Amino acid sequence: MSIVITAFERSPDGGLGLARDTRVRWALEEVGRPYGVRLVSFGAMKEPAHLGLHPFGQIPTYEEGDLVLFESGAIIFHLADRHTGLLPDDANARARAITWMFAALNTVEPPILELVTARFVEGDKPWTQERMPLIADRIRGRLDRLATHLGAAEWLDGESSAGDLMMVSVLLRLRPSGILAEFPSLAAYVARGEARPAYQRAFAAQLAINAAPAPAP
Amino acid sequence: MSIVITAFERSPDGGLGLARDTRVRWALEEVGRPYGVRLVSFGAMKEPAHLGLHPFGQIPTYEEGDLVLFESGAIIFHLADRHTGLLPDDANARARAITWMFAALNTVEPPILELVTARFVEGDKPWTQERMPLIADRIRGRLDRLATHLGAAEWLDGESSAGDLMMVSVLLRLRPSGILAEFPSLAAYVARGEARPAYQRAFAAQLAINAAPAPAP
Structure with a gap:
């Protein structure tokens, strides 16, 4: 089942990787799951469509088939719980x-x-x-x-x-x-x-979005 | 295996149940596990014995056989993961x-x-x-x-x-x-x-400690 996360259309940190989608990208890379990203503007984050995914109007969210999650901690736990590599077996x-x-x-x-x-x-x-x-x-x-x-x-x-x-x-x-x-x-x-390496890939992926020239107004 | 948690010897809230041991007591009551409580003073929380259980020198901690946990979120998740009643099956x-x-x-x-x-x-x-x-x-x-x-x-x-x-x-x-x-x-x-009822029992248990007359100096 394909995975889609949300991230800032434009992160306030300009690509330092400090927005919370980077953590989720990192976990996805560690467990080797490909994912899509839907970018949301600050305006769209407070609109009903996004609030239906994230009650507090933030990013990231996580969609996988019928499952919708928010909170980076919960998303990363979900990935860790279902794949090997992020939590010990003991x-x-x-x-x-x-x-x-x-x-x-x-x-x-x-x-x-x-x-x-x-x-x-x-x-x-x-x-x-x-x-x-x-x-x-x-x-x-x-x-x-x-x-x-x-x-x-x-x-x-x-x-x-x-x-x-x-x-x-x-x-x-x-x-x-x-x-x-x-x-x-x-x-x-x-x-x-x-x-x-998984962090490097996650960082590069968010940088590619946030260091790009600003979209025309 | 018996469970021991730690709590404030004297909660700053005087028994309102706002200290984080109350959450853990509540979860223990919901899953029906009896537990012991070791009370720690503010001084003892910063001493090596307690720091060995809780690196940040806070309460609550959770001991069960060889397992030592801290963070109320982690303790409650642990209980929810191992017992029925706190997390759905689906x-x-x-x-x-x-x-x-x-x-x-x-x-x-x-x-x-x-x-x-x-x-x-x-x-x-x-x-x-x-x-x-x-x-x-x-x-x-x-x-x-x-x-x-x-x-x-x-x-x-x-x-x-x-x-x-x-x-x-x-x-x-x-x-x-x-x-x-x-x-x-x-x-x-x-x-x-x-x-x-589980909350009521948890609240009463912490109140019994925190509303008692202060120990003689």
Whole structure:
């Protein structure tokens, strides 16, 4: 059954690969599933047709026959659950890999989202400059714990898994801020993720869309 | 195999059931698994013994034989995956229920966490009073979409599932702010969750700890 995902017609990051379709593309590449992409404009994301796929009017979505999913975490779990390669076979190791997916999305990403919101939504507010260091320190608190856990290991728990795919994707959002570079072991961990051929293909695919000349108005 | 979870020795909410052990207790009650609780102080949460269970030094954790998990989402998924009652049997319906778990944790909860952070971490800052309405509006944006999706249905996708358990748990955190009450259909949805016998038992169990007289210093 063919798979179709949605992505921004034009990602706000201009092709850095930080939009959430890149994570899903990466997982699709890891499990070797071809996929189609339907691009949606910011306007179309809030229209009924797209809201029927994604109740919160965001990207990515995932269509496969009768199945419609949204949320990058859910889509990647779905792929990992149905194909080999993204989750370990051992039941306990599998549960731990899933734990890292949730940790990436619910413990590490929220303070990073605060930074994104401060910069792009509250960027014009008089308090933002003074708040930024507080937000950055909260992120550093999480990264410090994560770096301690990772230690000298290559991946968070044994072999690389969907947990690493998600954590690397979340950490990548920090690179423009410079905070990731303050944690060399985490920067190296992210680089290991980016070096995977599946990530390279996913990144190139989103870049081909987002680095193209803007469509005529 | 016996199950042990961790919870705050003393929850900051004084027994409102908003700490994340309540979600896990609820899921354990739904699947009918007895469990033990080990209470941890704020100090002990940052010590090596607890960090060995939870790299970010939070609660809850989950121990079952050799298996150690953290992240309420991962623990609840683990229980739902191994017992009947929290996820539908139909494969597509199951994937959609899991989608709602991720939506609760990664789309609805992050702006709510911003509100909690503004109140309790930045509560003494000069900008907080002026920021609060902005944060509340971002939450309202998400709740508006959620209410539209729910419509007149009882649960988010057919029968109640772990997706509803998680969404109700996340929305409960909003009740003290008054924002939940602005969305009557969502308030009723949350009340349906709270009315479940499994939730009632979970709530009572955490209340018994948190409403007890404070331990002697």
